[in-house]
Amino acid sequence: MTEPTRHDQLDLEPTLYEHHVVSPKVYLGVFGALLCFTALTVAASYLELGVFNAVVAIAIAVTKAVLVILFFMHIRYSSRLLKLTVASGIFTFLVLITLTLSDYISRAWGLW
Amino acid sequence: MDSQVIATQPTSAHGEHGHSPHLRHHFATVAQQREAASFGMWLFLLTEIMFFGGMFTAYLIYRNWYYPAFVAGSHWMIMWAGTLNTTVLICSSFTMAMGVYSAEMRNRKALLRYLFITLCFGIVFLGIKAYEWHDEWEHHHVPGLNFSINDFTHVDQRYPQDKPLAPDMAEKTQAYFSLYFMLTGVHALHMLVGVSILVVLLFHAWRGAYTTGHMTTIENFGLYWHFVDIVWIFLFPLLYLISRHQ
Amino acid sequence: MSSTSIVLPDQQTATMPKRSYLNSSYGLKSWLLTLDHKRIAILYLITTVFFFMIGGTAAALIRLNLLTPGGELMSADTYNKVFSIHGLIMVFFFLVPIAPAVLGNFCIPLMIGAKDVAFPRLNLTSWYLFVAGGLLELYTIIWGGIDTGWTFTTPLSTHYVNTHVISGAMGIFVAGFSSILTGLNFIVTIHRLRAPGMTWFRLPLFIWSYYATSIIFVLATPVIAIALALVMLERFTGIGVFDPAKGGDPLLFQHLFWFYSHPAVYVMILPGMGVMSEVVACFSRKRVFGYTAVGFSSVAIAVFSFFVWAHHMFIMGISNYSALVFSLMTMLVAVPSAIKIFNWSSTLYKGSISFDTPILYAFSFIGLFTIGGLTGVFLAALGMNIHLTETYFIVAHFHYVMVGGMVSAVMAGLHFWWPKITGRMYPEMLGRLAASILFIGFNLTFFPQFILGYMGMPRRYHAYPPEFQILNVLSTAGASVLAIGYILPGIYLLWSLKYGKIAGSNPWRAPGLEWQVQSPPLEENFIETPVVDFEAYDFEWLAKHENEVQTVG
Numbered sequence A: 001m002t003e004p005t006r007h008d009q010l011d012l013e014p015t016l017y018e019h020h021v022v023s024p025k026v027y028l029g030v031f032g033a034l035l036c037f038t039a040l041t042v043a044a045s046y047l048e049l050g051v052f053n054a055v056v057a058i059a060i061a062v063t064k065a066v067l068v069i070l071f072f073m074h075i076r077y078s079s080r081l082l083k084l085t086v087a088s089g090i091f092t093f094l095v096l097i098t099l100t101l102s103d104y105i106s107r108a109w110g111l112w
Numbered sequence B: 001m002d003s004q005v006i007a008t009q010p011t012s013a014h015g016e017h018g019h020s021p022h023l024r025h026h027f028a029t030v031a032q033q034r035e036a037a038s039f040g041m042w043l044f045l046l047t048e049i050m051f052f053g054g055m056f057t058a059y060l061i062y063r064n065w066y067y068p069a070f071v072a073g074s075h076w077m078i079m080w081a082g083t084l085n086t087t088v089l090i091c092s093s094f095t096m097a098m099g100v101y102s103a104e105m106r107n108r109k110a111l112l113r114y115l116f117i118t119l120c121f122g123i124v125f126l127g128i129k130a131y132e133w134h135d136e137w138e139h140h141h142v143p144g145l146n147f148s149i150n151d152f153t154h155v156d157q158r159y160p161q162d163k164p165l166a167p168d169m170a171e172k173t174q175a176y177f178s179l180y181f182m183l184t185g186v187h188a189l190h191m192l193v194g195v196s197i198l199v200v201l202l203f204h205a206w207r208g209a210y211t212t213g214h215m216t217t218i219e220n221f222g223l224y225w226h227f228v229d230i231v232w233i234f235l236f237p238l239l240y241l242i243s244r245h246q
Numbered sequence C: 001m002s003s004t005s006i007v008l009p010d011q012q013t014a015t016m017p018k019r020s021y022l023n024s025s026y027g028l029k030s031w032l033l034t035l036d037h038k039r040i041a042i043l044y045l046i047t048t049v050f051f052f053m054i055g056g057t058a059a060a061l062i063r064l065n066l067l068t069p070g071g072e073l074m075s076a077d078t079y080n081k082v083f084s085i086h087g088l089i090m091v092f093f094f095l096v097p098i099a100p101a102v103l104g105n106f107c108i109p110l111m112i113g114a115k116d117v118a119f120p121r122l123n124l125t126s127w128y129l130f131v132a133g134g135l136l137e138l139y140t141i142i143w144g145g146i147d148t149g150w151t152f153t154t155p156l157s158t159h160y161v162n163t164h165v166i167s168g169a170m171g172i173f174v175a176g177f178s179s180i181l182t183g184l185n186f187i188v189t190i191h192r193l194r195a196p197g198m199t200w201f202r203l204p205l206f207i208w209s210y211y212a213t214s215i216i217f218v219l220a221t222p223v224i225a226i227a228l229a230l231v232m233l234e235r236f237t238g239i240g241v242f243d244p245a246k247g248g249d250p251l252l253f254q255h256l257f258w259f260y261s262h263p264a265v266y267v268m269i270l271p272g273m274g275v276m277s278e279v280v281a282c283f284s285r286k287r288v289f290g291y292t293a294v295g296f297s298s299v300a301i302a303v304f305s306f307f308v309w310a311h312h313m314f315i316m317g318i319s320n321y322s323a324l325v326f327s328l329m330t331m332l333v334a335v336p337s338a339i340k341i342f343n344w345s346s347t348l349y350k351g352s353i354s355f356d357t358p359i360l361y362a363f364s365f366i367g368l369f370t371i372g373g374l375t376g377v378f379l380a381a382l383g384m385n386i387h388l389t390e391t392y393f394i395v396a397h398f399h400y401v402m403v404g405g406m407v408s409a410v411m412a413g414l415h416f417w418w419p420k421i422t423g424r425m426y427p428e429m430l431g432r433l434a435a436s437i438l439f440i441g442f443n444l445t446f447f448p449q450f451i452l453g454y455m456g457m458p459r460r461y462h463a464y465p466p467e468f469q470i471l472n473v474l475s476t477a478g479a480s481v482l483a484i485g486y487i488l489p490g491i492y493l494l495w496s497l498k499y500g501k502i503a504g505s506n507p508w509r510a511p512g513l514e515w516q517v518q519s520p521p522l523e524e525n526f527i528e529t530p531v532v533d534f535e536a537y538d539f540e541w542l543a544k545h546e547n548e549v550q551t552v553g
């Protein structure tokens, strides 16, 4: 079929995304990493790190979440539109948290 | 048809996919339909992020206000249960990903196997969670319904190194437990929905619905399942792992 | 300047198309189970108008009660319930859904050259969710009401009132999911189902503003859902997320509530702005001045609207520093709105304007929204806000934007697309009359409230000091005029269903894709997929192709 379809003519947003099949090896690797990080975060919580206990816990959780999003949820192989969608969700989430917290923190400077 | 003002092209030009039986009339190609479906699913997940976002905001504020109460509350979490549940969910996410892969490979047997294992993991998770809730009920840790500050104003032999809280701060453990029940409750609700959908999917998969090239349903369900997993990935350190070393 | 731009086909010979979405199938079931976006739009139209009548009745009662300083008509408690019902119904069951779900559902697929929205079944589901939420709200009203105001302020809503807060909140919660699904559907539709050649910058500006609206639906609505869920659970089981005795913070509820509700006020204006762009362009027969600026300002409004919510909380004890930031941000959000007003005015400038009903409503919009928006900037100034907040000045501000702005725009849109929706014209002279009555009635009702508020009359009380009576009487008198302004279109639009002149496919000679198909459109919208090779608002293109329309049989 040589005639361009309605689809090809949708300029700006090429929708003919090539469908990427992620190999089970990648899944297995991510799976292993997730398990390791779980062990790590449990272990870290038993160490005395001061404020860094929270920092480490959050950092590990974020890493795990990123792994899941990128590989299990295929965002790494998805169109720019989907990547932007995920980013905008996280962005709005951060707006909610930071702007609310900015009020709470500046209500009592230094007491936080 | 009289005449027409706008240039058109015959609707039959469906591209190489032709008239796939799964193609709904208002989509031009299967790829377009598939992308629309996963885009829609992601938008739905955005709303989920914001839904949990409200509770996470509350958590951050109260944790900073009542840190000792949050530590004390967190020390009553059953560590083995939380850790096990985290592991269970990660395993289920892996099997779910493998399920999507099997659907892609059009391997009905493997798909069924992986979906079934995922379902089992989901049920195990809910079981363990229920066990924990039961434990908290027994200890009078459920704000509003069954709560007593007793555990937090006295030294408990199970946690001898915890200093008792002042009664005022002990009251604030309710903020912790309120959020704990909200967060884990809403999460478990999502799990319950997921498990129920899985049962339906298993049935359809058994009849071979997803292994003929039409797998958006499985793909989208996978996205949902992974999202629920991600929520737990955050809940676990936030609720269970506050200052375990104390 | 011509006095009219309507070109109707010769009424002696004109006929309604034999086949259209209205007669493709018959019976109640074919409507209740329809997946056709046009029919779903009609379902929404009927339900939202129904809720508008309830909300309107409550408004009439409020104004009647305020006729006298003593508030003789109702007790304080009843008054509280009536204004709560008015706010809840009007915001969540009329103004939020009417434009997206009615005009959006009907027009978006037609405008972008698609056969339907991306997920027709989801579309129907969201109507049913809306109805379920509405029924819960009706239950709430009938079984004793709710008196928290539309804002569900904690701890009032969680501890101090014993009205039906749970079912009331549940109704909003359920209807919220209807909004979410509608927004989701629109975003995917706009991204994925545009006809070939329909690039982003060829889209009618209507689509841009509905896209912005949908973003707000998807990202903001879940936050009010969780806030209300927490309120319900706090009442039901006593968890303490907002309860100070248990360590909760009532102010956090305000944060979460307004994180949704401020963007939501833009949900209640952005679609109106979309209608405005279409109407202004069509009736001045010019391309909208500064297409890109208008398009991007819609998106800018949607994005900025997430950064300003605490302007509703200035006197509630938020920190001075963040009040400062939010005040500044609020003033910034007025900029894109102003850009739009300027651009529409420039479009009208030297255009060949014809004064038909839709453009009269559009003029209303421009005037009233400008006043409403500017008073918003007054309110955003911290010092002014302390004086004016919780007074009738606020009431006047938001009625100017929501009723003066959005409802005018909805009326403009309804009249503009009425021939497309029904295939028949409304009576033009009555239409102009109603538009004028509405404008006069509106100003008479709400302008006095600015003065009242400035003089210090607080909102949400059933009685007031006698010196405020004159202005209140004026306001009530205006409300009666306003009521006529709404009832009249209700009557003649119904009348026109049967007796209206046959409109033909493009009575306004408008260039949008939706006007190039027959009215009412076919169930599948387009017989063949259109290929778009012209820009939006291309009146010259249209002139070349006039009277060539897709019809069947």
Ligand code: HEM
Residues within 6 Å of the ligand: C151, C265, C266, C268, C269, C311, C312, C313, C314, C330, C331, C333, C334, C337, C372, C373, C374, C375, C376, C377, C379, C380, C381, C385, C388, C389, C390, C394, C397, C398, C401, C402, C406
């Ligand atoms: C154009 C720029 C706008 C600005 C700068 C603005 C500013 C404000 C401010 C500062 C307040 C808070 C007043 C107070 O409670 O002390 C307010 C209230 C309000 N505004 Fe606006 N506004 C704007 C547009 C709109 C629009 C377009 C709508 C709706 C279509 C709207 C609806 C409302 C409502 C409903 C309230 C009162 C909520 C309540 O307390 O019940 N505003 N506005």
Ligand SMILES: [Cu+2]
Residues within 6 Å of the ligand: C261, C262, C265, C308, C309, C311, C312
């Ligand atoms: Cu606002």
